Amino acid sequence: MPGRRLTRREALKAAGALAGAAAAGRLAGLLPGAPGPQQTVRAAAPSGTPLRIGFEVHRTGIGAVYGRWYERTTTAAVRFINETGGIAGRPVQIVAEDDGTDPKRGVEVIEKLAQQHKVDFIFGTLFSNVVIANAPRAGELKIPYFVVSEGYHVASGKLNRYTLQPGITDVRAQVTALAPWIVNNLGKRIALVYPDYAFGYDHRDFMGALAPRLGATIVAQVPIPPTETSFTRYFPRIPANTDVIYHVMVGPGVLTFVKEMGEHFGARKPKMFGFIDSLEGVDIAAPGLEYLDGTYIWEAFPRYAGEYNTPHERAYRQRVGVGPTGASTADPKDISTYSHMFGCWETLFFIKRVVEASGYRSPRDYKALIEAAEKVTDIAEGPGHPQGPKRFVGRLHQVFGQQFVSQVANKRLKVVHRTKIEDGMYTPEADYTKQPL
Amino acid sequence: MIASGHLFLALLEGLVSGLVLALTALGLSLVFGVMRIVNVAHGEFFMLGAVIAWFFSAALGSFGLALLAAPLAVGAIALAADRLILRPIRYAPEATIVATIGLLYILQQLVLMVYGPYARPVDAPVYFRVEFPWFGYSGYKLVVAILAALLLGATWLLISRTRLGLYMRATQQDPDVARAFGVPTERVYAASFALGAMLTAVAGALVVPIQQAHYLMGLDALLLSFMAVIIGGLGSLRGTLAAALLIGLVDGVVSVFFSPTLAKIVASALVALVLVGRSGGLFGEGAT
Structure with a gap:
C-alpha cells in the first residue's frame, strides 16, 4: 500500500534534489579543480x-x-x-x-x-x-x-x-603578561576554570607555575569538558574564600556558564578575570551576561572602536567590515571574533x-x-x-605582542590596561633553527 | 553541612536534567515503540526546537509563544519527513537508519546555513534566584522541571486515555491486527513520529534560556536519549522515564562529587551492564 502513488516519490526526489543542490553549493568549494566560492x-x-x-x-x-x-x-x-x-x-x-x-x-x-x-x-x-x-x-x-x-x-x-x-x-605569553596584573589588582587566592583539553592545560600549567612566584595561591583547578552544557555542578569546587575566578572557556556554553555562576554566587561575587576566547562571537550585551558587569577580560585586540584608537586599527576595522561594537556592518547580530x-x-x-x-x-x-x-x-x-x-x-x-585588559562596563568592553611586548616574553625552550630543512 | 549542600545541589541538578532528558527520550522511545524504527535524526528535532524557539522569541518578543510555536513547527517538519522520507521506504528498519542519518546532516547543515554557527541566548521568561542556605539556584530551572513533569503527565494521559493513544498501543502490539480492526496505521505512524519530534522539540525550547540554541546541540541529546531508551527497555515508555531520571540523578551526583567525565563513564557502563544482563532493558519488551 505505501509507495503506491508516484507523487510521493516525485516529492521525495524533489526534496532530495533540493537538499542535494543545497549541499552541492557547499561542496563546490571542496571539489578539486572547481572554482566554486x-x-x-x-x-x-x-x-x-x-x-x-x-x-x-x-x-x-x-x-x-x-x-x-x-x-x-x-x-x-x-x-x-x-x-x-x-x-x-x-x-x-x-x-x-x-x-x-x-x-x-x-x-x-x-x-x-x-x-x-x-x-x-x-x-x-x-x-x-x-x-x-x-x-x-x-x-x-x-x-x-x-x-x-x-x-x-x-x-x-x-x-x-x-x-x-x-x-x-601564544597562551604562555598571554598568561605571562597578565598574571602580575591579576595578582596585583584582583587578589592572591585564585581558582582556575578551564577547558579540559590541551588549550586549557596551557592555562592551568602556566598560570599554576607563575602564581606561586608572584605570591599567589591556586585554590582550585576546575577542568570543564568542552561539550559541557551545564556548569552549576562545578561551582561547589570553588572555595568560598576565593579572591579571583580565572576563567577561560571555549564553545557555545559561555553564557550558561556566566549565568549559572551568577545564580550560584549571587552577591557573594568573587572578582573575575576571563579570557575573551569565551566571548568571541558573543554580544557583551546579550541577556545572561549581566553578571560579568565590573569583571575583567583579556582582549588581544579591543573589540569596541576607540579603545585602541589608531589609524591602522580604524582602517582594518573598516576593510574587514566590522562596526563600532565589534559586529558585522552588514548584520548587528553577527559578532566578530575580533581578538583572534x-x-x-x-x-x-x-x-x-x-x-x-x-x-x-x-x-x-x-x-x-x-x-x-x-x-x-x-x-x-x-x-x-x-x-x-x-x-x-x-x-x-x-x-610576541601587546595584550589588553578590559573591564565590562555598561554592556561593553573598556580597556583599562595595556601590556608591553616584553611583559609576555618568556625564556625560550625550543630552537627550530637547529632542525634540518 | 557542606556535603549535604553539595548532595542537595547534585540531586536538584540531576532532577532537572533527568526530567528534560525524559521528554527527549520519551519521544525517541515512542517512535521506536510504535513504528519500530530508530530515528537517528531525533537529536536534530531537539536542536530545531531550540533554534525555532530562539527565532520566534526574537521575532515575537515572547518566549511563551515561542514555546508553543517551536513544537508545532517541528511537528510539521516531522510530518513532512515522515511523508517524504519514511513512508516511501516503507519504514524498513535498515533503510530508515540510513535515511535518518541523512536527515540529521541535512537538518544540521541547513540550520548552519540559515541560522549560522553562533550560540544564541534567549531571555528566561521568568527570572528569579532561589536562595538556599549553601548556594543560590536558578528559579527558571525549577520552572523547567515542573513544566517537563506536567508534559510527561499529559503524554501519559494521551497514550492511556485517548483514542489516538489506544491506536498507538494497538499498532505497537501488532500493526497487522490493528489494521484489520480498522486502525489507520499509517496515520498513527505519522502522528507518533510528529508527537515524538514535538516532545523533544519542547525539551529543546525549554532549555534555550538555560543553554542557548546552537546547531550542534542535537548530538548530546541523541546520545543520552539512546542511553535512556536502552536502559529502560526498547519501546517501554515507563522504562524510558525511569531510566532518564536515573541517568539524570547519577550524572548529577557523580559529577558533583567526582567528575562529569566519570558520570558519563558510569552512564555508559550502565548501558553495557543492561545490555549484558537484561538485553530487553530494565522494564522489558512491550510494556508501556
Missing part, C-alpha cells in the same frame, strides 16, 4: 602567476564562528594586498577548504591543498587539536604551514621547522614580507623562505599589523 581576488596592478595560499578554514563544526570570521578577514586582507601590488608583484589567490574543525579531516585538507591544489603555502588553522594533528603532515610534505592558533604548541618545540605562528601570540581574526590579516602580511625578503618564486625556495622568516625580529605597527608592534622570535617560530 573560493575567493579569486585579482587586482589590476599585480601580474604574473598568482601566489596560491591554501586556507584551511573551520567552516563547519565547533569552530564555525571563528572560521566564518577568519574567512572574512582573510578575504579582506587578500583584497587589500592585491589592491596594493600583491606579493612580490604577484597576485594572491586563496584556495579555501573546510576541515569541519576535525583533526582527521584537517590532515586530509593539508594533503589536498599541498598535493592536488599545489598551493605555495598553507595557513589559517585555529583549533589546537587540529593544528597538532596537521603540523606533522605539513612537515612531512615540507610545505610552510602558518597557523593562527594561539596555543603554545608552536613555541613549545613539539611541532617542526615548517610550522610557524607569526600573526598571533586579526591574526589572519597579520599572518598574510608576514608572508608578504618573507616572500619578498627571500625572493621566493616557487616551492624550490622553501628553505630560503623559512630562513628569511627566522631572521625576522621586529615587526612595526602599520596597515599590515594593526594590532600593534610585534617581535618575532625565529628560534621559536612564534610572535
